[in-house]
Amino acid sequence: MVPTKTFNDLPAMILAAGRGERMRPLTDVLPKPLLQVRGKALLDYHLEGMKNAGFKQIVVNHSWLGEKIVAHVDGGSRFGMNISCSSEPSPLETAGGIKNALGLLNPLDYFFVINGDTFVPDFPFQKIAPLVEFLRKSSPSISAYLFMTANPEHHLLGDFYLRNGLISTDNQRDQENIPDQKKLTFSGAGIYHKSMFKSLELDSKYALAPLLKNEMSKQLVLGEFLNCQWHDVGTPQRLESLNQR
Numbered sequence: 001m002v003p004t005k006t007f008n009d010l011p012a013m014i015l016a017a018g019r020g021e022r023m024r025p026l027t028d029v030l031p032k033p034l035l036q037v038r039g040k041a042l043l044d045y046h047l048e049g050m051k052n053a054g055f056k057q058i059v060v061n062h063s064w065l066g067e068k069i070v071a072h073v074d075g076g077s078r079f080g081m082n083i084s085c086s087s088e089p090s091p092l093e094t095a096g097g098i099k100n101a102l103g104l105l106n107p108l109d110y111f112f113v114i115n116g117d118t119f120v121p122d123f124p125f126q127k128i129a130p131l132v133e134f135l136r137k138s139s140p141s142i143s144a145y146l147f148m149t150a151n152p153e154h155h156l157l158g159d160f161y162l163r164n165g166l167i168s169t170d171n172q173r174d175q176e177n178i179p180d181q182k183k184l185t186f187s188g189a190g191i192y193h194k195s196m197f198k199s200l201e202l203d204s205k206y207a208l209a210p211l212l213k214n215e216m217s218k219q220l221v222l223g224e225f226l227n228c229q230w231h232d233v234g235t236p237q238r239l240e241s242l243n244q245r
Contacts, residue, residue, distance in 0.1 A: 010132060011105040012055050013098065014046055015188070016116035017063040017091045022235050031065045033116035034072060035233065037242045042233060043072065045121050046114055047079050053125035059104045060116070061086040061097045095206035099197045107194050110135055115188030119231040119242060123189065131191060135222075143215035145191040146223035148184040149230045158183030159209075160216070160223075167223045169213050187226050 020027035026035060033043040043060070050058060058081050062069040066087055076083030086101035098113060105111050110132045114123070135142045146167055151158045161168045162184050196215065200206050215221050233239050 009057060009108075010055065010111065010129060011057045011059065011107050012050055012112040012114070012128075013059045013061070013101055013105060014043065014114055014116045015061060015094060015097060016043065016069055017061045017066070017088050017097050018117065019064045019091060020117070023233075023239070026236055026239070027064070029065075031062065031069050032233070034068060035239060037119050037233070037239065041072070042119055043069070043116055045119065046116065046123070047073070047076075047081070047083070049121075049123055049125045051079050051081055053128065055112075055125065056081055057105075058083045059086055059101045060084075061088060061101050063088040063091045091205075092203070093205045094208035095197065095200060095211055096204055098192070098208075099200040099204075099206065100202055102194060102197060109141075110191050110193055112191050113189070117233055118188050119233050120187070120189070120226075120228065122228040123226075124228070128191065135191065135193075140220065141193055141195070142222055143193050143196050143218075143220040144212060144222075146212075146221060147187045147189040147226040148223050149187045149226045151183070151185045152232060154232070154234070155185050159186045160184065160212075162223055162225065165222050165224065166219060167216055167221045168219075169216050171217070184225065187230050188232075189226070190223075 016033040018032060020032035023032050034041045060069060060073055060083060062085055070085050073083045084104045086104055088097060092100055112128050131145055135145060148162050160183055161181060196211055212221060231242060
């Protein structure tokens, strides 16, 4: 299929439906993506970065205290973008949330997703368009392109291996005799092909990791190291630390 959409039509999604249990009591009154780092909501760092990179079509999913997220983005007018909200009566986990938002995203093929509760003020959003054009030329079609980061103190074992641009699992390393190396942490930011989610049912919970591991087993997941500061704002202590820096 010859792409007919421009980069301005390339959809992106911010995952913002989590309950944020570890952030309580802060998240008893505010969704985690609306918590502030240095006077600005986590969500706004992503939205402003996307705007500066030329994104126009954004979807934000929500569940817990979702009305506050809807009011905050207000359709995207103050950000100069079209922001739609995908409501989940109860959180559907990452892959389930993406599946439910596909109708709003309406991707030609690829789309970009990032976690709403991470602090990545210098994320290279400008790289997404060239990467999508690169992925569109791949045969067979690459299923996902992930941004990996150094392992934080609370996740020292990491998630996946990154070697020569290919992302793999423990099973692959053992089967293919991949040289011993340290795993990296998935940053929560990635580019996905819509075909990854075609077998999922709407309004159902699905984790993303099993889908990714299945595609990794077929060597259809690429990635790169995210060479900028990245923080998983998962506890009040981590939030406080960021605000004290």
